[in-house]
Amino acid sequence: MSIVAHLPRRVLSLTEEEAANPPAMELTGRRKATGPEHELAETIFAEFRQDPRHHEFVLGCLNCGECTTGCPAARFYDFSPREMLQIAATGDATTLWDAMQEKIWACCQCYTCNMRCRFGNDIAGIISVMRELSVVHGLESTRKTLAPFGRSLTLLMTVGTQVSSDMIQPDFFRDWGPFATGSDKVWDVSSDVMRKAIPSDVLQTTRSSWEVSVQTSLELFRIYEETGVLDMLRGLDPDLTEMLIDIIEERREEFQDARGRFAKEIAAMRGPVASFTG
Amino acid sequence: MNPILVLGGGPAGLSAASELAALGAPTLLVERESYLGGNPVRWHYSLLAPDLRPAEEVIGALLERVEGDARIERRLSTTLTKAELGSHGYRVTLATADASETRDVAAVVLATGFDHFDSRRKFEYGYGRFPDVVDFKELEGMLHDNKLVRPSDGQRPHRIAWVLCVGSRDLQVGNPWCCRLGCVVSIKQAVEVRQKHPEVDAYIYYMDIRTYGLWEDLYWKSMQEYGIKFIRGRIGAVTLAEGGSRLLATGEDTILSRPTEVPFDMIVLASGMEASAGTKQVAELFGVPVGPEGFLTPRLTDLNPVDSGLPGVFLAGAATGPKAIPDAVTEGMGAALRAYQYARD
Ligand code: SF4
Numbered sequence: 096m097s098i099v100a101h102l103p104r105r106v107l108s109l110t111e112e113e114a115a116n117p118p119a120m121e122l123t124g125r126r127k128a129t130g131p132e133h134e135l136a137e138t139i140f141a142e143f144r145q146d147p148r149h150h151e152f153v154l155g156c157l158n159c160g161e162c163t164t165g166c167p168a169a170r171f172y173d174f175s176p177r178e179m180l181q182i183a184a185t186g187d188a189t190t191l192w193d194a195m196q197e198k199i200w201a202c203c204q205c206y207t208c209n210m211r212c213r214f215g216n217d218i219a220g221i222i223s224v225m226r227e228l229s230v231v232h233g234l235e236s237t238r239k240t241l242a243p244f245g246r247s248l249t250l251l252m253t254v255g256t257q258v259s260s261d262m263i264q265p266d267f268f269r270d271w272g273p274f275a276t277g278s279d280k281v282w283d284v285s286s287d288v289m290r291k292a293i294p295s296d297v298l299q300t301t302r303s304s305w306e307v308s309v310q311t312s313l314e315l316f317r318i319y320e321e322t323g324v325l326d327m328l329r330g331l332d333p334d335l336t337e338m339l340i341d342i343i344e345e346r347r348e349e350f351q352d353a354r355g356r357f358a359k360e361i362a363a364m365r366g367p368v369a370s371f372t373g
Numbered sequence: 374m375n376p377i378l379v380l381g382g383g384p385a386g387l388s389a390a391s392e393l394a395a396l397g398a399p400t401l402l403v404e405r406e407s408y409l410g411g412n413p414v415r416w417h418y419s420l421l422a423p424d425l426r427p428a429e430e431v432i433g434a435l436l437e438r439v440e441g442d443a444r445i446e447r448r449l450s451t452t453l454t455k456a457e458l459g460s461h462g463y464r465v466t467l468a469t470a471d472a473s474e475t476r477d478v479a480a481v482v483l484a485t486g487f488d489h490f491d492s493r494r495k496f497e498y499g500y501g502r503f504p505d506v507v508d509f510k511e512l513e514g515m516l517h518d519n520k521l522v523r524p525s526d527g528q529r530p531h532r533i534a535w536v537l538c539v540g541s542r543d544l545q546v547g548n549p550w551c552c553r554l555g556c557v558v559s560i561k562q563a564v565e566v567r568q569k570h571p572e573v574d575a576y577i578y579y580m581d582i583r584t585y586g587l588w589e590d591l592y593w594k595s596m597q598e599y600g601i602k603f604i605r606g607r608i609g610a611v612t613l614a615e616g617g618s619r620l621l622a623t624g625e626d627t628i629l630s631r632p633t634e635v636p637f638d639m640i641v642l643a644s645g646m647e648a649s650a651g652t653k654q655v656a657e658l659f660g661v662p663v664g665p666e667g668f669l670t671p672r673l674t675d676l677n678p679v680d681s682g683l684p685g686v687f688l689a690g691a692a693t694g695p696k697a698i699p700d701a702v703t704e705g706m707g708a709a710l711r712a713y714q715y716a717r718d
Pocket residue numbers: 162165166167168169175176201202203204205206207208209218219222
C-alpha cells in the first residue's frame with residue numbers, strides 16, 4: 096500500500112455541520128468584518144470550507160516555507176503561498192475575506208509552490224478557488240482588480256491561446272538559468288517530458304499556432320457557456336459579458352454562412368463530376 | 374545449543390552479540406561489510422550527541438567486548454542468501470564473494486540497520502552538483518579528521534548553514550517520517566564547529582527542533598554558549614553566488630514571513646534515515662512484515678518492540694525505524710535476551 100494512503104485526509108476541512116457552526120476563533124485585536132460585509136464574509140467562508148476541492152487541496156502544513164521560496168509573486172509583493180495555505184485553513188472568516196480583497200490576485204498560477212510542497216498541498220489550486228468565489232460573489236474589490244484586464248480577457252475568451260511543441264526550447268526559457276538551458280542532460284529530459292505533455296493532435300508549430308481556427312474558438316465559447324463561466328463573469332462585469340456574446344454571435348453567423356457557401360461549392364463541384372460519370 | 378545468529382555488526386548487533394555471549398550462548402555474528410561497527414564506523418562519525426564523546430570511544434567499547442570474546446564467531450564480508458525454518462531454529466545459507474555454506478542456528482537477531490537518505494534526490498539543494506553542499510555524514514568525517522575545509526578550494530568556511538529534514542518529513546520523496554536524529558546531530562555538529570573554530574558563523578534552518586527528552590539541553594546551550602543562530606524556515610533552493618565562489622541559499626524566514634537569500638561558504642544537509650538494503654533483503658528472506666515506510670514491523674510495537682512475531686526471529690536497532698545509538702544498544706540487549714529464551718526452551 097502506498098504510504099500516502101496511510102496519511103489522514105480532510106484534516107483541516109469542515110463537514111457541513113462544522114461549517115454551519117464555524118469554530119469560534121478570535122484573532123484578538125484584529126479587525127472584524129461587521130454588518131452586510133460580515134454576512135457576506137461568513138457566507139463565503141462557509142462555501143469555501145465546504146467546497147469539495149478544499150478537502151482535496153488543503154491537507155495540512157509544516158510551515159516549512161519551501162512553497163514561498165520558489166514563488167515569483169512572493170519576491171515582489173507582500174504575499175506568500177504559505178500564508179495563503181494558512182489562510183485557507185483558518186477558522187476566521189474575516190481573515191479569509193481580507194485575503195480575498197487583493198492578495199489572491201498576486202499569484203500568477205505558476206504552480207511552483209505545488210511542486211515544492213512536502214505535504215502535497217495544492218496551494219495554487221486553493222488560491223484559484225478563492226478567486227473563483229470572489230468572482231462568483233462579484234466582490235467590489237475583484238471588479239476593480241480585474242477591470243484593467245478586460246482586453247486580455249476578451250482576447251482570451253474569443254480567440255484563446257495555444258501552446259505548440261516547438262515552443263519548448265531552451266532559448267525561450269533563459270530565466271531558468273544555465274542548469275536548465277545549458278548542455279545539462281536535465282534540460283533534455285524535462286523538455287522532452289513537456290513536449291510530450293502537449294497533445295500531439297494539435298500538430299501546431301509556432302508559425303501556424305497564431306492562426307486560431309474559428310471553429311475552435313466557437314467550441315471554447317460553448318464550453319464557457321455550458322460550464323457557467325459566462326454566468327460567473329456576468330455577475331462581475333455584465334457589460335463585458337454582453338460584448339463577448341455579441342462578438343461570438345457574429346462569429347457564429349459568419350461561420351454558418353461560410354459553411355453554407357462551402358456546402359454549395361462542394362455540391363457545384365460534385366455536379367459535373369456526377370454527370371460525367373453517370 | 375546451535376549458535377544464535379546475529380545479522381548486522383552495527384551498534385545494535387554488537388550489543389546483541391556481546392550480551393548473548395555474556396549469557397553463555399554460542400553466537401554467530403554476520404556482517405556484510407569488511408568491518409564491524411556499522412554506519413558510525415563507515416562514515417567516521419566524530420563526537421556523538423549528546424555527551425559529545427568520540428564515536429570511537431563508544432563504538433570501540435562495544436567492539437572490544439565482541440572481538441575479545443571467543444564465544445562469538447565473527448563472519449565479515451558475508452551475506453545471508455537463504456533461510457528455512459526447521460524444528461529448532463533456522464537452516465541458513467551464508468555467502469561470501471567466493472564461497473557459501475549452510476549452518477543451523479537456534480534463533481536469529483535481525484540488526485540490519487539503516488542507510489542515510491541519498492541527498493541527490495532533493496536536487497534543489499544541489500548536492501552532488503556543488504561540492505560545498507555536503508551531507509552531514511561527510512561533515513562528521515571532516516570533524517573527525519579535524520579538517521574543516523570547503524571541498525571546492527580547501528579553504529576554511531566563514532559561514533555554514535545546516536538544513537534539517539532532508540529526505541525526512543517530505544512527501545515529495547515519499548518519506549513522511551522523522552529521522553529523530555537530524556536535529557540533535559546537526560546542533561552537535563554546529564557546537565563542535567564553534568568549539569574548534571569560534572570564528573565560523575553557524576546557522577540552522579529548521580521546521581521544528583526535535584531534541585527530545587534530555588537532549589533539549591544541547592539545543593539551549595547551542596544558543597546560550599555557542600551563539601548558534603536558528604532560522605525558522607527551510608532553504609528551498611541552492612544556487613551559486615559571487616561568481617560561483619559561494620553558495621546562495623534561498624528560503625523563507627517563516628517568523629518574519631519573508632523570503633530570504635543568504636550567501637554561505639558551505640551547506641550541510643541533515644539527510645534522513647531509510648531502511649537499509651540489507652534490512653529490505655532480510656524482510657523478504659524471513660517474511661518479516663514491513664511497514665509502509667519500509668522498516669521491519671515488530672508484532673507489538675508497544676509491549677515488545679524486539680519480537681517479530683515469527684518463531685525465533687527478533688529485531689533490534691534501526692531496522693525497525695530511525696533510532697539513536699543508546700536505543701539501538703538497549704534493543705540489542707532485549708533481542709539477545711528474547712533470542713536466548715527462545716533457543717533455550
Ligand atoms: S502558483 Fe501562485 S502562489 Fe504558487 S508559486 Fe506560483 S505565483 Fe506563487
